[in-house]
Amino acid sequence: MFDASAPRKKIVEVRDLKMHFPIFAGVFRKRVGEVKAVDGVSFDIFEGETLGLVGESGCGKSTCGRAILRLYDITEGSVVIDGQEIGHIPQKKLRPLRPKMQMVFQDPQASLDPRMTVAAIIGEPLVEHTNLGRAARLERIYELMDAVGLNRNFANRYPHEFSGGQRQRIGIARALALNPKFIVCDEPIAALDVSIQAQVVNLLEELQKQLGLTYLFISHDLSMVRHIADRVAVMYLGKVVELASREDLYERPRHPYTEALLSAVPDPDPASAEKIERIILKGDVPSPSNPPQGCNFCTRCPRVMPICQHEEPEFREVTPGRFVACHLYNTDLQQEAPARTEAAS
Amino acid sequence: MPDGGLFVLDVKDLKTVFLTRAGEVHAVNRVSFQVRPGELLGVVGESGSGKSVTMMSLIGLLPMPPAEVRGGRALFDGRDLLAMEPEELRQIRGARVGFIFQDPMTSLNPVFTVGFQLMEPLRTHMGMDKRAARRRAAELLELVGISDADRRLDDYPHQFSGGMRQRVMIAMALACDPEVLIADEPTTALDVTIQAQILELVKELRQKLGMAIIWITHDLGVIAGIADRVMVMYAGQVVEEAPVKGLFTNPQHPYTRALLQTVPSVRGKRAEHLRVIPGQPPVLGAEPRACPFAPRCDHALARCRRENPPRIPLGDGHDVACFWDPATGGERDV
Numbered sequence: 275m276f277d278a279s280a281p282r283k284k285i286v287e288v289r290d291l292k293m294h295f296p297i298f299a300g301v302f303r304k305r306v307g308e309v310k311a312v313d314g315v316s317f318d319i320f321e322g323e324t325l326g327l328v329g330e331s332g333c334g335k336s337t338c339g340r341a342i343l344r345l346y347d348i349t350e351g352s353v354v355i356d357g358q359e360i361g362h363i364p365q366k367k368l369r370p371l372r373p374k375m376q377m378v379f380q381d382p383q384a385s386l387d388p389r390m391t392v393a394a395i396i397g398e399p400l401v402e403h404t405n406l407g408r409a410a411r412l413e414r415i416y417e418l419m420d421a422v423g424l425n426r427n428f429a430n431r432y433p434h435e436f437s438g439g440q441r442q443r444i445g446i447a448r449a450l451a452l453n454p455k456f457i458v459c460d461e462p463i464a465a466l467d468v469s470i471q472a473q474v475v476n477l478l479e480e481l482q483k484q485l486g487l488t489y490l491f492i493s494h495d496l497s498m499v500r501h502i503a504d505r506v507a508v509m510y511l512g513k514v515v516e517l518a519s520r521e522d523l524y525e526r527p528r529h530p531y532t533e534a535l536l537s538a539v540p541d542p543d544p545a546s547a548e549k550i551e552r553i554i555l556k557g558d559v560p561s562p563s564n565p566p567q568g569c570n571f572c573t574r575c576p577r578v579m580p581i582c583q584h585e586e587p588e589f590r591e592v593t594p595g596r597f598v599a600c601h602l603y604n605t606d607l608q609q610e611a612p613a614r615t616e617a618a619s
Numbered sequence: 620m621p622d623g624g625l626f627v628l629d630v631k632d633l634k635t636v637f638l639t640r641a642g643e644v645h646a647v648n649r650v651s652f653q654v655r656p657g658e659l660l661g662v663v664g665e666s667g668s669g670k671s672v673t674m675m676s677l678i679g680l681l682p683m684p685p686a687e688v689r690g691g692r693a694l695f696d697g698r699d700l701l702a703m704e705p706e707e708l709r710q711i712r713g714a715r716v717g718f719i720f721q722d723p724m725t726s727l728n729p730v731f732t733v734g735f736q737l738m739e740p741l742r743t744h745m746g747m748d749k750r751a752a753r754r755r756a757a758e759l760l761e762l763v764g765i766s767d768a769d770r771r772l773d774d775y776p777h778q779f780s781g782g783m784r785q786r787v788m789i790a791m792a793l794a795c796d797p798e799v800l801i802a803d804e805p806t807t808a809l810d811v812t813i814q815a816q817i818l819e820l821v822k823e824l825r826q827k828l829g830m831a832i833i834w835i836t837h838d839l840g841v842i843a844g845i846a847d848r849v850m851v852m853y854a855g856q857v858v859e860e861a862p863v864k865g866l867f868t869n870p871q872h873p874y875t876r877a878l879l880q881t882v883p884s885v886r887g888k889r890a891e892h893l894r895v896i897p898g899q900p901p902v903l904g905a906e907p908r909a910c911p912f913a914p915r916c917d918h919a920l921a922r923c924r925r926e927n928p929p930r931i932p933l934g935d936g937h938d939v940a941c942f943w944d945p946a947t948g949g950e951r952d953v
Contacts, residue, residue: 330810437899467665468837472881472893494810501883501893524885538815539885540840544863546886547844554819555812558780 284354285456285488286319286342291351291361293334293341297563309563311337313512314351316589317597319456324482324489326503326520328496330535332559334512336380339458339492343375344368356455373403373452380461382441386433392419392444393429399451418447421484422477439470446477450485458490463498475502496539500524505595508532511570512562514589517597528598530577569601577602626694627798627831628654628677633691633701634906635669635676638684645903646672648855649691651930654799659825659832661846661863663839663878667900669855670835674801677701678716679708695799714744717792717830719785721804726788727776733760733787734772740794759790762827764820782813786820793828803835818845839882843867848936851875854901854911857930861937871939873916910941918943920950929953 293312311334319325329335352361379385422443463471507517516529527533534553572582589599635647647669664670693700720726737756760768763786806814851859859872870876880894898915913919928940944951
């Protein structure tokens with residue numbers, strides 16, 4: 275549980291992280307602009323917690339997760355993992371640090387080599403990063419298979435012989451092979467059926483308890499994030515708009531985008547479905563290569579003010595542990611804030 | 620509206636089998652359901668439960684072979700869709716039975732303008748000339764909430780965003796004023812805020828146009844918000860069918876009950892532990908002789924492993940295919 279009074283060890287510190295991808299055009303492949311996939315993101319992840327990172331497709335949440343693990347060479351900013359700055363060090367020096375930080379990918383079909391056996395897939399990180407002998411390695415592979423609930427007898431089978439949920443278990447075992455401290459889970463359940471999703475989520479939770487893991491859980495599924503995360507960051511168009519403890523965020527969302535996003539999630543209960551006051555956002559997300567001036571959300575915000583169109587709101591701590599990037603919570607501007615305008619169309 | 624009949628669509632004992640190199644796959648087994656005029660029937664199930672195959676079988680959209688419709692009938696306006704000649708079915712498909720698919724990018728042709736694709740069914744099915752078809756196409760785009768409709772007719776699909784493309788698909792499905800609209804996971808590929816827009820639009824259109832809709836989804840939340848009646852499918856058969864309130868407040872089948880508990884919610888009390896349905900759905904190599912859910916079921920009785928339960932009517936339009944009775948915790952009297 276997140277508690278502001280007890281200082282806990284920070285495993286991940288991200289400051290002003292930017293990841294821009296160049297756009298080339300024309301015969302000479304001239305650089306004509308950039309996609310600002312992640313545009314100035316800052317947050318911490320404490321030891322043993324799960325930080326949920328939510329947002330809609332294209333908001334930059336996956337890019338953010340990959341950039342933190344330096345799967346990209348980042349444009350700007352700093353990333354400190356377990357006390358070590360890794361933001362701009364060369365990939366070669368990064369290699370000895372890799373065992374500490376691992377990743378579980380969305381699509382277990384695409385992230386497992388179809389020509390490798392399960393044992394070879396789970397054992398690959400051990401071959402690369404340890405000097406375990408054959409027997410010791412196999413022992414470790416079996417241990418990992420037990421830990422994620424895969425039958426040892428299947429060690430010599432190939433990924434296609436497994437179902438989606440089991441394949442995701444293989445991916446999790448591989449991520450655990452080197453005893454990492456921090457794992458980025460990038461939409462680990464998005465490709466799975468609902469009855470299988472719960473199995474994988476429960477497994478991730480159990481492993482976290484047993485091994486003291488720290489997760490960054492990236493997902494577009496707001497209800498699943500509410501289940502698994504201790505704190506939640508909401509991204510919109512390359513920026514974190516709100517970061518708060520799970521209870522605060524789901525019960526009292528502050529940013530108008532978080533409010534709209536939560537109200538849009540359909541509820542599996544017809545009685546409450548009638549009661550929910552839905553905020554239907556108009557229009558679409560602007561292109562990250564040409565974000566609007568001022569606040570990113572000003573083109574769709576039901577509570578937009580004149581200032582939002584020219585001044586970018588600062589990402590500030592409004593109450594302890596709760597960050598919001600919105601002019602509505604800028605105390606100097608309070609008198610300007612209008613009540614929520616007729617939002618549902 | 621079809622004359623006289625109580626139902627727009629009346630399906631009985633539909634059975635569809637796929638012939639694969641590894642043998643037969645019995646994807647849909649004795650599925651029966653009815654759709655009343657103007658109602659929205661939700662069809663819920665996981666991938667492989669046969670929900671899409673059922674609907675595709677009805678309108679002859681399955682490639683045959685490998686698919687084969689082995690039995691059943693599907694009465695639409697008093698005539699059996701399954702017994703029709705392809706040419707006859709073609710007159711109905713797209714005109715009187717419309718459909719929307721999951722992924723709007725792959726179901727729109729990227730090399731033709733949206734206007735061309737919208738006008739095509741109007742010209743083939745309604746016999747409109749080019750001018751009238753274009754006018755109607757612009758009207759349809761306006762109906763689904765696309766502004767500047769006349770100009771946007773000349774745009775190509777890639778010039779529309781995901782949500783807009785799905786609006787175009789809906790406009791296309793509505794083009795010929797269908798009596799039944801089959802929507803196969805129409806919002807699954809969309810973000811939640813865009814999904815909310817589309818759901819709002821569908822509610823609005825239902826009031827305006829009054830057609831019957833069959834809405835296929837795996838998302839219980841979506842169903843709770845829009846359906847009148849819900850049919851839950853598992854392993855190629857219907858395990859429960861009920862009015863939407865009855866299904867969510869008083870689910871009878873252990874699969875429906877478990878499914879409702881495995882899905883966390885963003886509102887209300889947060890569950891500490893997620894309920895897990897152990898195991899996986901079966902591979903349907905043959906028509907199941909026992910209850911296909913029994914191996915994963917907490918309440919399976921000896922009888923469930925011997926016999927495939929029939930649909931048992933419980934009153935108030937609530938049907939369940941299960942021998943176990945949640946009220947008594949014992950076997951039902953059947």
